[in-house]
Amino acid sequence: MNRDLRPAALGLALSLVFLPTFAWSADEPTFTHKVDVVYGRKFGTALTLDVFTPKQDANGLGIIWVVSGGWFSSHDSINPSPPFVKPLLERGYTVFAVVHGSQPKFTIPEVITDMNRAIRFIRYNAKEYGIDPERLGIYGASAGGHLSLMQGTAGDLGKSDSRDAVDRASSRVQAVACFFPPTDFLNYGKPGENAIGRGTLKGFQAPFDFHEVDEKSHRFERITDEAKITEIGQQISPITHVSSDDPPTLIIHGDADKLVPIQQAELIVEKFKKANVEAKLISKPGAVHGWPNIDKDVLLFVDWFDEHLKKSPDSNSKP
Numbered sequence: 001m002n003r004d005l006r007p008a009a010l011g012l013a014l015s016l017v018f019l020p021t022f023a024w025s026a027d028e029p030t031f032t033h034k035v036d037v038v039y040g041r042k043f044g045t046a047l048t049l050d051v052f053t054p055k056q057d058a059n060g061l062g063i064i065w066v067v068s069g070g071w072f073s074s075h076d077s078i079n080p081s082p083p084f085v086k087p088l089l090e091r092g093y094t095v096f097a098v099v100h101g102s103q104p105k106f107t108i109p110e111v112i113t114d115m116n117r118a119i120r121f122i123r124y125n126a127k128e129y130g131i132d133p134e135r136l137g138i139y140g141a142s143a144g145g146h147l148s149l150m151q152g153t154a155g156d157l158g159k160s161d162s163r164d165a166v167d168r169a170s171s172r173v174q175a176v177a178c179f180f181p182p183t184d185f186l187n188y189g190k191p192g193e194n195a196i197g198r199g200t201l202k203g204f205q206a207p208f209d210f211h212e213v214d215e216k217s218h219r220f221e222r223i224t225d226e227a228k229i230t231e232i233g234q235q236i237s238p239i240t241h242v243s244s245d246d247p248p249t250l251i252i253h254g255d256a257d258k259l260v261p262i263q264q265a266e267l268i269v270e271k272f273k274k275a276n277v278e279a280k281l282i283s284k285p286g287a288v289h290g291w292p293n294i295d296k297d298v299l300l301f302v303d304w305f306d307e308h309l310k311k312s313p314d315s316n317s318k319p
Contacts, residue, residue, distance in 0.1 A: 053094045
C-alpha cells in the first residue's frame with residue numbers, strides 16, 4: 001500500500017469499527033492458532049485467513065470472523081483482538097479469521113467476492129478442520145457486519161461447472177450475528193438518502209470507487225454512469241437479497257450511532273420478519289459506533305450460535 005495512504009486507511013478503519021486491544025493471556029493457550037492459510041489468490045496476491053482451534057472439547061462447528069472495518073482489512077487486526085475470538089473458543093467453536101482484499105485498492109464488490117471464496121474454501125476443507133460443512137456461522141462489526149449479512153442473504157450454491165473444486169462449494173452460512181452493520185446504501189438514515197461513498201459515508205469513497213474492464217482498452221476504467229453506480233449500490237446492500245431461506249440473524253446496534261444509523265438494522269430486521277426469517281435486534285441505549293466493553297456482547301453472539309448451530313440443520317436454512 002502507498003505509504004501516504006496507509007495512515008488514512010487505518011484512520012477510516014478505526015472510525016468505522018471498534019476493536020478492543022487486549023493481549024492474550026500469558027498462560028498456556030487452550031487453542032492452536034494457524035496463521036496465514038491461503039484461501040485464494042487474485043492478481044497475484046494471496047488471500048489469507050487464520051484458524052483458531054480449541055485444544056479440548058471442540059464442538060465440530062465453525063464460525064467465520066470477518067476482519068473488516070471501513071472495508072479495510074489487515075492481518076494486524078487479528079492478534080490484538082482476542083475478546084472477539086476467545087468466547088467462541090471457550091464454547092468449542094473453531095474460528096476462522098478472514099482477511100479480505102482491502103480498500104483503497106479493492107472495492108466492495110471485489111471484497112464480497114473474496115468473502116464468498118473464503119466460505120467456499122472453509123466448507124471444502126471442513127473435514128481437515130474437524131467441522132460440519134453444513135453448520136457455519138459468521139460474525140463481524142460495522143463493515144464486517146455488512147459483509148456477514150451479505151453472506152447470509154446473498155451466499156450462493158457455487159459454480160457447478162468450475163474447474164476449481166473449491167469454487168463448486170456453497171458460500172452460504174447457517175447463522176449470522178453482527179454489530180452495527182450498513183444494510184441499505186440507497187436509504188441510509190432516511191428514505192432516498194444515497195450513501196454510496198456519499199453523504200454520511202463521504203469519508204469512505206475508496207470502497208465505492210467502482211471500476212470495470214473496458215473491452216477495447218482492456219484497462220480498468222472508473223464507472224461514472226449514475227444508473228450503473230446505483231445498481232451496484234443496490235446489489236451490495238444486504239436488504240436487496242433478503243428471502244425466506246435466509247439464516248437466523250442477530251444484530252446489536254447503538255441507538256445513538258451517527259455513522260451507521262440504527263435505522264439500517266431496523267430496516268433489514270423488519271424485512272427479515274416479513275420474509276418469516278428469524279431475526280433479532282438488540283438496541284444499546286445511548287451507544288454510538290462502538291462502546292466500552294463491546295467484547296462482552298460477543299457472548300450474545302455465542303449464545304445465538306449455540307441456539308442455531310448446535311441443533312441439526314433446519315430444512316428451511318441455507319445449506
